[in-house]
Amino acid sequence: MSKAHIHDQGSKVPLLKYEDLSISFGSGRREKFAVKNIDLEIGIGERVALVGESGSGKTLTALAPLRLEPEGAQVSGRILWNQQGERGTVDLLKLPIQDIRQIRGREIAMVFQEPMTALNPLFTVGNQIIEAVQIYQPLISKADCVDAAVDLLRKTGIPEPERRIHSYPHQLSGGQRQRAMIAMALACKPRLLIADEPTTALDVSLRLQILELLIELQEESKDHGGMGILLITHDLNLVKHFAQRVAVLNQGNLMESGATKQVFEHPSDAYTRALVNSEPVRNLVPVIPLAPVLLKTEELSVAYPSQESTSWFKKAPPHKVLRKVSFALKQGQTIGVIGESGSGKTTLGMAVLGLLGDSAAQVTGEVDVLGDDWQTLKPASRRAMRSSLQVIFQDPFGSLSPRMNVMQIISEGLDIHFPKLTSAERESRVLDMLREVGIERSALTRYPHEFSGGQRQRIAIARALILRPQILVLDEPTSALDVSIQKQVLALLSELQKKYNLAYLMISHDLAVIRAMSHEIMVLKDGKVIEFGDTETLIKHPKQVYTKELFAAAALV
Template sequence: MTTVTPPLPVAPLLPPLLSVENLQVRFGAGPEAVDAVRGVSFTIAKGETLALVGESGSGKSVTALSITRLLPYPPASHPGGAIFFDSEDLLHAPGARLRDVRGNRISMIFQEPMTSLNPLHSIERQVGEVLTLHKGLHGKARRARVIDLLRLVGLPQVEGRLGALPHELSGGQRQRVMIAMALANEPDLLIADEPTTALDVTIQAQILALLADLQKRFGMAILFITHDLSIVRRVADRVAVMKDGLIVETGTTAALFAAPSHPYTKALLASEPRGTPRLVPNAPEILSCDDLKVWFPIRKGVIRRTVGHIKAVDGISFSLKAGETLGVVGESGSGKTTLGLGLLRLVSSQGAIVFSGTRLDGLSNTAMRPLRRRLQIVFQDPYGSLSPRLSVGEIIGEGLAVHGLAGDRAGRRALVTQALSEVGLDPATQDRYPHEFSGGQRQRIAIARALVLKPEVIVLDEPTSALDVTVQAQIVDLLRDIQTRHAIAYVFISHDLRVVRALAAQVLVMKDGKVVEAGSGEQIFQAPRHDYTRALLAAALSLEADSSGIVKN
């Protein structure tokens, strides 16, 4: 007698948690309309991570903002398409239903934390607001949960920072607050728009491990938008590559990295900052500081007595030659940005600062003003540093007008056109406003604003942090070319060690306001002496490991 084995029951196919079908996004109407997204489709299953990658302006963020209808309606509209979340049509859901979903079942980490956080409210209030709205927490229970969340994302000295305002935190610390807010209600879907952009490599690794742990515990799906392909390798199950409002290639992470089929995907994977730092052996010293300190007082009590100091920069010395680059690296909160601000006399400091033979530390604000054209800065958060009320042309040309350069308006406009061309932007866009540009394009505008004055020193505070890999490589080449032609010296502050390695002849490694190691770029990267430097390099290498060893299961 023959025994017949009954067939195993077939599990029913579950619908995806999120389904985006032929999504279209248009800004404006008539002949001036711009089709930012032109028929995008993808799905995300519960517990899955889909990475959406592509160049700045490709439509990644617009696609993500469409999911919970956070675009400005009008001028934004959806000529076609559908978005289903847990089989519910979000594209046509009433406002009350969307407000219930936002921040509760779907949370978002926005790209630019400084402009996403309320500048007038403490971080405790902002994180706690989410818990009150969706969980009904108040008082001690809410504060305890806020502390737990901020500790979870690695914010140091949490209890002492609850009353801090966003501007009192570093860029990386602000990003961690944003992540805590997004994770507060353990959402079913997390949309992460460049969530590690402002973070150094060690915190990047911690945040990625944190997201992976939370995803495993809560079955959370993640739409991960990034330009950093090393992170995509680490976090994503599948990848969708966007260009000009279209998805040009999709696939599993391992397959796409091993054998990309589209030419654009191949170009993305091949893009990396290259080249060697510029050395000028006989160049004069252009900028130096000796025992530079920037201390912020801690005041308590009714009369606000000073009871201590936050030593953001604590006794730093270096010298920089004309036409060379000094790289400043270290974790978020180590004092890198404050060092740059102190060098330019934008915050109060102690210690000698010498620029082109002139002592800056003893000068009044009036005496400093003529020197500011020769000393420029590119700030970390481009959107926060660009006036929303001025056109791009007015923003870039403002310095020319202040310093009486280029004569009349036509002359300034010609120099603005040249500066925009140098950073790879269409000069015809100079009459548009900052909100009409992507994050990466705004960063290029900020660089153009500094370059137009032809300075001798530029402090570059994370100038490539918001840029995709192809534009990063272009900006590194651009900065090197400008440096060669104009002998500009750079103080290059960054957490991206690949970019620092390509540009910096000398490197300072900062931790807790002090320099723990200094030397040539070659020495720092090839033979680091300090344990902290070795930890930074090890974290960077772990993110760059090949996909066969690091892609999640």
């Protein structure tokens, strides 16, 4: 295939230019190319998007300029960086690593895909942002650094930034952690921002806010040369609204590139056409009228002790995350839970799963699972019931043990709940489940770090589904998947629901996914249920202003 030619619509002098970039692993007959002969450039002040399905080489391409490719990777070609002033252009692949460290953050900043693993859990988000500010402005005072950090958090849409600056990463929601990472990347005012799925964990309204922020900062950067942005994403709707040019990768090959409007409206490659047409399809079976209730909550509330004090001797009241949430989930039904980041969606899922008991959380109200009070069950009974109530977490890398291979990860539940299975039976079940989620047999002996984000999420789905649970809590189950794989996974979840009458509690900020999968929608805001009802009715006739804004942002109404 001939290389796609990329037309530069930005500056005539590219800020970053890939020339014949290839990345491979192994050697000799075992050499496998993850990226093949990529030619791509980002102009000064330009926004370029790199799209493609999981495993296409997007993230490897993004990591290469900062020399953050995985151990064992062989990188060839050239990556030309246009330095400031009269220093000229340098090949980043030939620079000593100590020189690359001077470029990281200061000149080229990166927003990583998985904030929980990229942020240091031992330091507050404020300290981590302040550190980045001090790198760029070493002479300003500590107070000014704190003010700058608060301002960055405010700009990225984090509520109560003066309070959140003292929070540790685990005390923030997934979306808030992602915004904190964006704030940290922007602190040094880089000339190039590489954003690897920067809005994956954000709800639709905050996605627009972050995009507007990046464009605004890009405009402000014109005073000191102009900031280029390389966006890596599987969110095609986001690309349409943000990128000036788009490049499409498939299995490491550059399939097509050009002006965003041209590529989306008149794709020349069959793969690009399939990618553009990969919208989730609604294909639900109605819930049986007399279907039994499998999961029920009554006035479920969750609060955390405040770290602040109102006086010398009195603590501030607990911070309420969830406020008197009640719902009933029936067999074969999907309830979709939507709301902005920090609205309490994930906390609701954790409370339903009984995973808040060992934390400082104060949980009140009732949670009934299969007719039993989850709160009062003895530990042995709760462990036995785990096979009926499974979960797929938002962060696949954080939820998979890096020391276990795929066979061990997926079969772990079988070892606990079905200890009498033979090794052959256990392996057969694992292989069947891998086949269902689209992972090859050769993956059995590999480890999580060897897979893309989307592939890791499919492994997490296989781990949850192998026990054939009656209830599945899906916490952003497709947030790390590109649109084509997302469509396949949603179709798989729909087929499994029909076949086994599964009940899903689906938590997501992706309203297109919620619309395709849910019988009913629950809208959360500040921990409260502000609207609840039939999916199509609620989407067409929302009553609350907040709900209308959510749907309008997602172009659903």
